Amino acid sequence: MTDVVRIGNASGFYGDRFAAVQEMLEGGDLDYLTGDYLAELTMLILGRDRMKDPATGYAKTFLRQMRENLALALDRKVAIVTNAGGLNPHGLAVALRELAGELGVDAQIAFVSGDDLSDRAGELGLGSPLTANAYLGAFGIKSALTRGADIVVTGRVTDASLTVGPAAAAFDWGHRDLDPIAGAVIAGHVIECGAQATGGNYSFFTEIPMGHLGFPIAELHPDGSSVITKHEGTGGAVNLGTVTSQLLYEVRGPRYFNPDATARLDSVQLTQEGPDRVAISAATGEAPPRDLKVSLNNLAGIRNEVNVILTGLDIEEKAALFTEQFEAALPERPAELEWTLVRHDRPDADTEEQASAILHCVARDTDPKKVGRQFSNTAVELALASFPGFSLTAPPGNGSPYGVFEPGYVDADLVEHRVTQPDGVTVAIDPSPLRTEPVADDDDPAPAITDWGPTRDRPLGAVAGARSGDKGGSANVGLWARSDDEYAWLDSFLTTDKLKELLPEAADLEVHRYRLPNLRAINFVIEGLLGRGVAENVRFDPQAKGLGEWLRSRHVPIPERFA
Template identity: 65%
Template sequence: MLRIGNASGFYGDRFAAFEEMLTGGPLDVLTGDYLAELTMLILARDRLRDPALGYAKTFLRQMRTGLRLAADRRVRIVVNAGGLNPRRLAEALRELAADQGLTVPVGHVTGDDLLPRAADLGRDGLLAANAYLGAFGIAECLRGGAEVVVTGRVTDAALVTGPAIAHYDWKPGDLDALAGAATAGHILECGAQATGGNYAFFREHDTVRPGFPIAELHADGSSVITKHPGTGGAVTVGTVTAQLLYETAGARYPGPDVTVRLDTVRLRQEGPDRVAVAPVRGEAPPPDLKVGLNRLGGWRNEVVFVLTGLDIEAKADLVRRQFATALAEPPADQRWTLARTDHADADTEESASALLRLTVRDPDERRVGRALGAAAVELALAGYPGFHLTAPPGPGTPYGVFESAYVPAGTVEHTAVLPDGSTVAVPPPAATAELRPLDPPPLPEPPPRGPTRRAPLGLVAGARSGDKGGDANLGVWARTEDGWRWLAHTLTVPVLRRLLPETADLPVERHLLPHLRAVNFTVTGLLGEGVGAQVRFDPQAKALGEWLRSRHLDIPEALL
């Protein structure tokens, strides 16, 4: 058995988690995921200011105590904190180890940085272009004696799959084993989201400070998800289901090493805080690698007007009309949203107030900066009664745009740099298969007819949502077989469009995952140009699922 833990789900996660995981119980490997789509843009801007940067500086600070703890406990560390500069982070770790009197073999993985090939990708003005590499480079570093492995952009699951490949000597053709490890990696990658964090039914568990997850991986790729004893949160079929659905789509979940058949995954509660994950089928990976592209899209700003008391709609209309004449050069993109947070006959001023938000974007910084702020402030004595803002307008800020491209895997120089400085070229998979959607599985038998009651969907179903570039992913699962039969027949695409009107004019796909009692939706274009562009109130669709759960449907009383 190989025990792999996680101590970071994003750049900015709990700083103390590395120490907690290293001291909380036995581990063989500790991983950390730092690279979201937005993070790559942040690191690219760091690198613009200083070419020696471009990595997750937080991880280096965590290793001031973590290196010695890991060495004393013989725990290997695998992280993607190298970001856009894994070589420099590896050097910094060696320097840190030397300062502490430690000898720590450090390896790193390169080849993901495709910015020098920007012209081949058909994009101008890129700040970063990174291929999503697989796990075999990590495995080569570990086989070469590395105690710490630093990567740039690899798939999140590769941080778990790589150590498993090295430990069990899996080959590229061991697709079921690779798929099982990739599934465990996907469950672990977002840290405490697998142990009760962001969980729909959070009131059922102690989630004040959830522990971080661990996968006990076996030679056949099966695993048990757990956590250190005595830590908060919970590991249940529900918490694991929620993370499995997070930011996935159809039954085929592609990666550079293997395509996971999510429709084969079965979960079983094996005991308190122990969920078995098996079996999992794997198929050959697609021939192309995904490439994440980040560029600056222009400048943005926002002003929030507070509207209090009576005539909220009329006050909002007045502001819009005043602004239409106030700006000599209006920004290219203006978006007004009115949040009716006000209550009638309210006993506090705040609860009597609504928020009118103006968000502007333009390629020219001047059109979203001082002129916008001046136009807002000049209305102070000439606008609606009770005029005030949540904060003084600031200068415009740059925003980023995320896009995806694809390149043949054989054109990417995936390389493992071993602790002694030697390199190992990682070949692309010999066998690949074009990614094609599966035929939808048959629907379960519909539930028997009976009395219904109008109630929130969230009383009988959980949900978790997130972003993939400009698209939103929304997974919904039932807690019982009867609930699944009702959910599968009820929560169709037309019903989703009605419940979430923002999706009404957008392409929506629905995927059924019967073993997980789940339906998974992809809403194309809901997030515009991605989280960096900040075009939506919830730019990463993190709360889209909770909005859906709050919507009312006619639900069978037998389920309630």
């Protein structure tokens, strides 16, 4: 058994930097290289691909990356673990075997399957979705690596499982090694989104060397502790802030549920061990939940939109006129018609763009006719018959299909987690025998406000970093401070009511507040902010990526002692 295993990541989403695989393989020593290609929206995209051609459904980018780098990975003795198999891990494994033969290399390829529940969705009480994929754990990956796989292709596993699997194989962890598995879950969560752990999307980006960011590496130890780092000489930084930010990304409360262990985020200790080296220790693991989460995507209808430019004076009156004219002229009203007036304009502007606002109209319906050409033509036909200065940002189109995401849950005993080894033998992977009913995290109220002395109105971001993202139709926004005093103030000041005041879009929504004192952090989950998810695209920022930065920009009374 080794004392440390180095696990790198070269992809945080389908469309991430193509060259990252080669950069990670050539940049320094690695034992494993992971690649995360799947997201809720990606599963919908792959599902539509599969409808057109059943032989597709996987991330074709990964196959192109392997054409350039498979021989290099084998030469460096770096095993690759990826969820690029998407809806068709078998198809990608076959394509990889064909590629290996074409390249004249001997690559041992395994694939993990069983997550696709589409054919059984009805009997499992999941409806009739376009895609239904259970989030599998890491032990199928472990089995494949233990049997000598050079590449392990999976479908929908949890993002952290891409890291847990290699660590479990290297250290021969079993289901009862809850603390080590939890540590690997935490490390996997940090590196799963690629350069977000090395300075990408980082609130204090002006304080670190940006540019061509390096991708992250987790050095795992047998007890589950880790060091997050990156290859020497690459851009960005790995510090307490970049790691804390990523730990807050797309999470809910202190318990981070995974199929092999529930990791306690509130147990984690971070230490800056050296330049670009952050140690993660003391992770505590609890039994995993009985059920597996299922990603469900449904085609919901056709969507179209029109964006009207309003310039100069009487912006609201112009918007009201066009809205009235447009709705009156529509041959058939779509089932959903949403209007948003975005006021970019300013008085006495120096440029025409600064004098203009955008009136945004989105239409949805299951009938393509109602949101297709007749919808677009109605907008265009008003060009010379409406308000002065009428213009469109672009000609509206014919509309396009859209989908909605929702989570489902199914008992892990009903999911056939399988791994097909390099020799073609398929092995069943049993779920954890420790599974139990999950313990729900309670909301944490803010502590009593203390006297912090004189204050001055400044942006909240002067003392707090933030990271936000989507959780289906909900959004999370985590905030963290860089000193104990600043955290104590932030914790007492930023109540749920205060958050709703600062983010009026959340005023009428259910908001949960969770404290993570070890990280000097607070995490909020805003239920329903994103409608039915990113694919429905109901919001200016459909994945809530900028929500945290909006919150940081709000002016609040900050104690002068922090200046």
